[in-house]
Each structure stands twice: as C-alpha cells, then as structure tokens.
Amino acid sequence: MLDRRKSVGVAFVALATASTLALSLTPAEADFSPQPNDVVSTGSDIIQNSFNFLADGYHELPGYNTAGNRWRFVNFDSSGDAQGRSAFTDPRLLTGQWIDKTGETITDAEYQALSDADKALATKYIKQGDVKLLNPTISLRAGQDLVVRPSGGGGGGRDAIINDDQGWIDVGRSPDPLNETNQNTAQTKLGSKLIRVQIATDRQLIATAEDTNAPATISASDILKIYSGTITTWSQVTGYSGSAGAEKIIPLILPTDAGMWNTFLANVKRQNPGNDGFTGRSNPNQIQVQQNDPTAITSLPAADRKNAIVPFPRGRYRTLNTGYYTATGTTNAYNTETGHRTAASAAGIKLLDGVTNTDVNQPTAPYGGNFAYNAIVREKDLNSTTPWQPGSTLNWVKALFYNPGGPKPFVRTPAGEQLLAAAGVTPDYHVFGTNNAEIETD
C-alpha cells in the first residue's frame, strides 16, 4: 500500500516536473499569423477600419469571426497602426546635426566635443529627408517567410493581390476600380482574373476648422480654382459674404501617393469636365499634410486654422467621432511613450455639405464625391468547389463577399451591414466582373 502511494507520489512529482519544464520551454507567442485556410486581406488604410469591423466586430456588434468558426477572416492594417498612421523612423535614433549655443550648425562629432554645459545649450535637429518611412514586415501565413507589410489601396491592395503568386493574400482592399491592364496582368501572373466587390460607399468632402472663414459650401468649380491657385482669398469664392474676404485661403494638400489625394483629383475632374490636367498643387499658400488627419487643421496656428481646407473622408470623420481612435499619450494604459501626434476625435473640424450622399457632376455643385470600398478577389477563388468552413457548402468568397444565386454573403447580411454603418460608411453593394462591367446581383 505504502509502495503504491510512493509510486503515485513519484509519478505526480515527475508529471509536475515535466509540466513545468514543458511550460518553461514553450516559445514566446509571436503576433498572430494566419493559418492556410484563413482569409487574408491587405491594402487600403481608409478601408481597413470597416474590414476590421467586419472581421472581428466592434464593441457590442459581433463580426464574422465572433461566430467561432474554424477558419478566420484576417485583416492586416495598412501601416501596422490600427489608427492608420504612418510608421516613421524614430528621429531620436538618427545621428543628425546640432545647433550650438551661438546658433551655428555643428556636426554630431563637434557636438560630442562640447563641454557638458555647452551640450546642454545645443539643440539637435533632424533633416526632414532623413526621416524615412519604415517598412515593417509581417507574416502573412504562419510559418512562411516574412514580407514587407502591403500598404495602401493601390500598392498594398490591388497590386499586391495581382502580384501575389504565393496565394497568401486573398482579398485586396482598394478604393480604386480595376482596368483591363490589371485584369490581363492578373491573368498572366495568377492564372485568374479578378472580381471587384464593392461593399460600401464613403464620401469625400471638404473639411474646415469648426471656427472657419469658409462659407457653408464651396463649389466644385471654386475648389478647382483654389487648388489651381486661381483663387487665393475668400472674397474670390463664389457668393462669399463674410468679413474675412481679404484673408488667404490655405489649401492643404496630401502626399501624391495618398489614396485620398487620388480620390480628390478624380472627384474634382469629374465635377469639372475638361480639366484632365488638374494637379491640385499650384496654390502658393498650400501646405502638405497627412491624409485623414484632423490635426492637419487643428495643429495650425489659430489665424491659419480658420482659413484652411482639406479633402477629408466622411467615414473617417464619423469613426473619429465615435471614439474608436485612441489618444496614445493619454488614454492608453499600455502606453509608456507620450507626445505622439494622434487625433482621437474629429473635435475642431467639420465637413462642408456633410449630409449629402449623391454625386452631382456639375461645377456649380458643392464639392463632394463618393468612393468605393472594394474587396478584390480572384475569380478562381469565387469558382472554387472547396468549401471554407467545416460542414459548409460555401467557399470563402461566397461566405464573405459574393454568392451569386445563394444565401447572402456576410457583408450583405444584417450583421455585416450593421458593422459597415458603424464604421461610418453606407452599405452599398455592387459586383464587377472580369471585364470590369457591373454584374446584376438582385
């Protein structure tokens, strides 16, 4: 009896020891990497919020993955930041140059030679050109090689899926339509053309400061002239009757590779036919800013703030006002770094003509243009006979995005449409085939 107890005791100790060893030898968990049958989406930052909502829900609203199915819908954010900000090199890590106590520019070596007293009086500065975008890598599929994070609707959405001969990206997020060249390239590289599924519509409008010298609306024609430099003061704006007529308008421009800049150019040209050469970068008072960022206006000096205008997506504006974004310096318990530029709300800005939904392609109409939230998928995935979830008959395209003749895909269900609305955009469903023509869906 005693022997048996001893044996049990020894066995227990051995088991406990083995368990402890096993636990201590467990490797650290890496960031999530999708499994082979997970559906992976990359691309546009303006669209990423709505796709994140669709995948994982938001607050009390359940997303597709909330059902607990075996395979998941996984979205990679465009920049690695859930709030859509760009990731830059840390300026503190750059060698840079210094301005000494006399105002002279000195090298880092000269700075190192200074006395401690003089070092304390010197100021480090970094040239703008030395601050580079980071290219953070991610694992698109568990166990596979790392890749540079696909970023943006063009490069990281449409082009990424076209060039994805590994089959790691299933869905490209992009506001842009596809053209014949895209389709032919996809056919060549992937052995499949592409289907574009528009799941929602967002609208770009003009944002100003809450306290602004701008009128209630600005026509598309005047926006063309402002960004072309023909109009530089408020008195030149059609119908302007305010008291700040002599003040200079400050048109904020976006980087040329920003998706919202391309949307802006397209909208201006659409509303002002015959201006195909419009570049939008000819106003002498223009300032380049980050896209989709309220601080582009609110961080300006008060006098400039009242005269600033910038194209801004309404979906982001609404999402900002729901409290979705986090002020990383003040409200995040996990944050140890302060001083970042983060707009946690749209406080301080407003949208001109903010309630309209319909495009009016006339120069006299207020500036505004809808743009699509697209999911770009391979045609061969739509036609696949391999069901996605265990027990189901639907492949993943049919389960999530487009199921001709069958039960509505998740993006069209009440739950999906509720999530799109929560992301500040209008559920609006259209499907475009491999010839880029719209396919009737209902």
Add this chain to the structure above:
Amino acid sequence: MTSTLTRSRRTIVIAVVGGVAIVAALVFWRVNGEAATTVPYDDAQSAGLLTLCSADGKAVTEGKVDDSPFADIVLGETALPSDLDPTGAVATLYAYQPREGVAASEFSGNALTAAVGFADPDQPAARVDDGAWTIGDFVTAFPADDDGYVQLRLVLGTPEAGTLSGQPYDTADLRVDGDSWELVRGGTASCADAESALLP
C-alpha cells in the same frame, strides 16, 4: 376476502402511483417548459431556451424553410450577467450546424440577425428582420446533415464587454425536413408581449 382486499389495495396503489407519476411528469414538463424530445447533441453552454414568436404575438413552432423571416421575434430566458452594465446591451441570433461526433463548440454557423437592443436585461430578445437568412438559406450554406437539426443561439453583448462569446447562451433546436422545419426543443415564454421585449 383477504386476497380480494389485497388486490384492490394493490390496484389502488398502482393507480395512485401512476397518477402521481403522470402529474409529476406534467409538472416537470410545465416547470421546465420544454418538449420532451431530446436532440442528438449536448451543448454545455446552453443555459436556457429560446421562444420563437410572430409579430402578432403567437408562438412559432414550425414553418417553411423559405419563410422570411422564419419568426419575427426571438425571446431568451437567461439574463445578462448582473456584473455587466446593461446600457446598450444587444442580442444577436445565430444558427449553427450540428455535426455528428463534433462538439457543440466546434459547430460551424453564421449570424442570422444584426445585434438588436432589448428592453429588459433579464429577458434578452432579438428581432429577425426580412433581410435575415431564412432557414433554407442556412441549410443551403450549412446542410442539416445531423438528422435535420439546426441549433439557434442567442448571443448577448454590451458596448463595454463586447460580444459575450464565452458566456452561456439560450438555444432552440429546429429540425428540417424537406421544405419544412419544426421546433423540436424551445421555450414556452409568452409571445403576447414579445414586441415590448425589444427596444423601439
């Protein structure tokens, strides 16, 4: 005489015992409020039963698979956990596909409704609107291969806590046969005031 008396007593005892058993069974059925039929799977997370109601306040226990909606309102019976702030609480109706030999936690499924606000945290409810999948849609996507069964789950959520995926939920079990379905296991809550269970 003795023998006759004994037989009579035995008959009476049997009758009484039988009567008590019948009454007990009836009481049990009423108290538990469910049909005697069992389903061929266990779901440890199932905390209570769902009652399916029509818009005119009647219980819905059967229908055609193409009925849209298959019921207008679904009433739960398990309260929102009391430690949660009920402000903004919602319920979402899901359908799941039982599969033989597969644990309920591994069933595949889909949300049928949007997240719907309900009035009383003690009685969750959800509206099934016209845009929701029909039972036919569900079994097209997830065939009812386990003897025709489909499980409904009412999953709760709050803005603060998110969707309570790990919490127990109320369930109902349907059985699909051809172009019809019937409620095999469900609740017996009154549907008369079902509409009032939802936030306007």
